[in-house]
Amino acid sequence: xxxLHSIDDALSALLADVTPMTAERVALPDAAGRVLxxxxxxxxxxxxxxxxxxxxxxxxxxxxxxxxxxxxxxxAGTPATPLAPGSCAxxxxxxxxxxxxxxxxxxxxxxxxGDVATIPADIPxxxxxxxxxxxxxxxxxxxxxxxxxxxxxxxxxxxQGVTEVGVRRRPRVALLSTGDEVVDPGTPLKPGQLYNSNxxxxxxxxxxxxxxxxxxxxxxxxxxxxxxxxxxxxxxxxVVVSTGGVSVGEEDHVKASLEALGKLTMWKLAIRPGKPxxxxxxxxxxGGQAHFVGLPGNPVSGFVxxxxxxxxxxxxxxxxxxxxxxxxxxxxAEFSTSTGPRQHYMRVVLTFDAQGAHAKAFDDQNSSVLSxxxxxxxxxxxxxxxxxxxxxxxxxxxxxx
Numbered sequence: 322x323x324x325l326h327s328i329d330d331a332l333s334a335l336l337a338d339v340t341p342m343t344a345e346r347v348a349l350p351d352a353a354g355r356v357l358x359x360x361x362x363x364x365x366x367x368x369x370x371x372x373x374x375x376x377x378x379x380x381x382x383x384x385x386x387x388x389x390x391x392x393x394x395x396x397a398g399t400p401a402t403p404l405a406p407g408s409c410a411x412x413x414x415x416x417x418x419x420x421x422x423x424x425x426x427x428x429x430x431x432x433x434x435g436d437v438a439t440i441p442a443d444i445p446x447x448x449x450x451x452x453x454x455x456x457x458x459x460x461x462x463x464x465x466x467x468x469x470x471x472x473x474x475x476x477x478x479x480x481q482g483v484t485e486v487g488v489r490r491r492p493r494v495a496l497l498s499t500g501d502e503v504v505d506p507g508t509p510l511k512p513g514q515l516y517n518s519n520x521x522x523x524x525x526x527x528x529x530x531x532x533x534x535x536x537x538x539x540x541x542x543x544x545x546x547x548x549x550x551x552x553x554x555x556x557x558x559x560v561v562v563s564t565g566g567v568s569v570g571e572e573d574h575v576k577a578s579l580e581a582l583g584k585l586t587m588w589k590l591a592i593r594p595g596k597p598x599x600x601x602x603x604x605x606x607x608g609g610q611a612h613f614v615g616l617p618g619n620p621v622s623g624f625v626x627x628x629x630x631x632x633x634x635x636x637x638x639x640x641x642x643x644x645x646x647x648x649x650x651x652x653x654a655e656f657s658t659s660t661g662p663r664q665h666y667m668r669v670v671l672t673f674d675a676q677g678a679h680a681k682a683f684d685d686q687n688s689s690v691l692s693x694x695x696x697x698x699x700x701x702x703x704x705x706x707x708x709x710x711x712x713x714x715x716x717x718x719x720x721x722x
Contacts, residue, residue: 324589325590325591325596325663326589327590327591328592331587331590331598334600335600335614336633339637340638341638341640342490344358344489344490345490346486346488347485347488348485349475349486352478353475354471355486355488355489355491356467356531357465357466357470357487357489358640359487360463360466361481362462362463363461364482366454366457366458367454367455367457367481368451368455369453370418370453371417373412373413373415373416373425373450373451374414374425374449375425376412376414377426377427377428378412378426379395379404379419380404380409380424380425380440381404381423381424382424382444382445382447384409384440385442386440386442387407387439388440389409389437389440390409390437391438392404392409392410393408393419395413395416395417397413397414397415397416398415399417401416402420403421404419404420409422423450426440426441427449457477457480463478467639467640468641469644470486489641491531491532491639492531492532493557493558493559494532494534494560495534495536495554495555495558495561496523496527496536496563497537497561498519498538498565499540499547499563499564499574499618502514503515503618504516504517505517505520517539518691519565519620520537522624523564526624526628527562527631530631530632530644532560532631544578547575547578548574551563551578551603552582554603555583555611555613556605558611560612560631560634561611561612561613562615563575563613564616565617576588576615579599579603583602583603583604583613584601585600586600587599587600588600591663592625592663592665593664593666594619595622595625595629595688596617597617598615598617598630614631614634616630621690621691624694625700628647628700628718632644633645647718647720648718649719650678650716651714651715651717652669652671652679652680652701652714652715653677653680653713653714654701654713654714654715655680655682655711656681656682656711657709658708658709660704662706664704664705665701665702665703666701666703666718667682667686667700667701668682668694669681669682670683670696670699680715682701683696698721699718699720699721700718701717702715702717
């Protein structure tokens with residue numbers, strides 16, 4: 322029997338020789354979800370000038386508690402002039418604080434009679450004032466390489482007037498589905514056939530992880546054809562992902578084809594679900610090689626394997642630290658279970674209250690029950706040879722980040 326490897330050994334083998342994708346420049350509107358390939362330095366202070374945090378009156382804190390002449394009106398985008406002695410300025414949110422003023426009192430606290438404002442006495446210096454450069458100072462690192470560009474980061478860049486950024490090229494993935502029994506939705510099912518649930522599921526997960534699925538191929542139960550399609554996939558993609566065909570059945574040709582064409586780095590892991598998982602490389606005709614990940618055909622095994630292996634592989638290829646490991650949450654188990662020699666990744670729902678996190682497991686943890694993955698927001702990690710009782714602490718990998 323082949324040795325069962327740990328997930329740590331598998332990850333070490335998978336990521337041992339990963340070289341990050343090259344960089345390319347894209348327009349800012351097209352950069353959503355991409356990963357920065359280089360640091361971005363701030364060219365502007367944010368905010369660019371000291372301004373008011375609300376509608377009110379700008380004044381010297383030393384003049385608080387007095388009746389002051391309203392000497393000017395400052396809207397956002399209107400240049401301010403120096404504050405005349407014994408006066409205040411009507412100011413609106415975002416308006417420039419006039420030279421000489423050091424605080425703003427909100428308009429609801431001020432009594433106004435014509436051009437005279439009665440100011441309350443308890444206004445400290447700096448109140449309701451947003452200082453120039455409070456958020457970002459010119460010359461600072463605005464965003465670091467490896468940052469995934471989501472909504473706030475895109476806004477941060479736009480606030481600097483950035484129009485294009487250098488990002489990592491998306492890893493190209495070839496997704497292969499093996500087995501004569503697996504057919505596409507829309508095709509009438511014959512006896513013994515089933516629809517391909519892995520393809521849309523893994524395509525979505527890979528896209529979420531930052532990859533570009535460039536080809537989707539159905540692989541028949543034929544050894545020669547399997548080798549041909551694997552070889553072609555390596556030419557088309559940076560990563561080849563297959564589902565099924567990595568077990569020990571007579572029609573499971575992927576493992577043998579990988580060994581014939583390239584290199585099988587690791588096979589069979591001490592995890593549940595997903596024991597028959599193959600890792601390796603496929604050579605290209607012009608030199609270089611594609612990474613290979615052979616996932617089991619059972620849909621839950623593919624789902625779990627994608628989170629445990631495809632996500633960190635994409636993280637390494639994109640040089641994105643946030644993708645290299647899932648956040649870990651310690652939770653109170655609302656279930657009991659026992660494990661054998663394999664580490665179990667159980668689908669659970671995490672809930673949170675004043676006492677902390679609680680993990681509720683789905684009753685049926687079979688690797689064919691994909692419905693449990695729809696509601697699951699975490700995987701509870703149960704080490705080998707462990708008995709877990711209700712109330713015990715368990716480590717859970719958070720899937721919602």
